């Protein structure tokens with residue numbers, strides 16, 4: 001059976017003529033229980049992701065940005081069920097079908113993962129240095145029984161060339177490559193099963209700036225050519241500008257602002273987005289933004305502050321900000337933010 005046919009048959013129990021975004025996430029939560037004492041009593045939760053809702057369209061890039069510890073990596077992993085969700089719903093819509101990812105059995109989720117791949121942050125620790133590039137990229141083809149022998153070698157060589165590596169890279173060990181080249185191997189590995197959706201988890205954060213630009217260009221070219229959708233996770237807003245269709249800003253497990261790349265960069269409405277953007281260097285010296293310092297660290301998701309979670313660090317917080325969490329307000333057809341002052 002061809003890979004395409006198997007993908008068609010992936011879900012037989014829930015199909016419909018579904019239109020809409022490729023991925024829709026509603027109220028996704030991922031809590032890590034805290035247990036204490038000899039009876040492992042449940043005494044609380046680390047609320048890493050606390051009710052996230054977002055959509056990623058066909059051939060679209062949604063960037064999820066925020067400081068370290070805001071829950072964005074946990075969100076990406078939970079969506080692909082590398083971590084089991086605590087609550088919520090994630091719908092995947094390939095070819096007019098509708099698949100509820102969080103309800104799939106292990107076997108069906110394994111099939112779904114052919115379409116839903118991940119590129120990891122650290123190209124040094126995410127690739128086994130004792131394996132060759134050919135083994136790493138070909139592993140998924142072997143595990144899923146899609147290709148073997150000469151056919152597998154051919155496909156892997158094509159993938160290595162497609163991501164900008166030499167075809168004779170097949171037999172070289174991962175430790176022989178530079179950081180940028182290793183990340184290209186990680187991208188080839190993610191592409192091996194012809195996915196439609198890729199979570200890029202800080203995929204360029206560990207690379208030098210010049211290499212970052214090359215890898216971002218490669219991801220953009222691959223998106224155009226293979227009609228891919230990306231959830232691009234990053235802590236650095238300047239990195240996501242070129243690649244993103246839309247940007248969602250996360251703070252302490254929740255989205256505080258979402259909008260098109262242009263809206264978020266030119267007219268950020270949430271004080272946290274404004275503070276993040278004020279630290280981004282601007283190419284046009286006439287369009288200077290007043291620097292808004294972010295003091296203190298992101299509070300612990302184990303014990304989030306009452307009211308608006310950003311209130312202890314917000315430069316314009318008012319009394320009621322400390323009392324109730326703000327509702328998300330729609331500011332344009334594509335921009336929304338959660339702040340009492342809007």
Ligand code: SF4
Nearest residue numbers: 308311314321339340
């Ligand atoms: Fe700042 Fe209040 Fe808006 Fe929160 S709700 S971002 S504390 S102004």
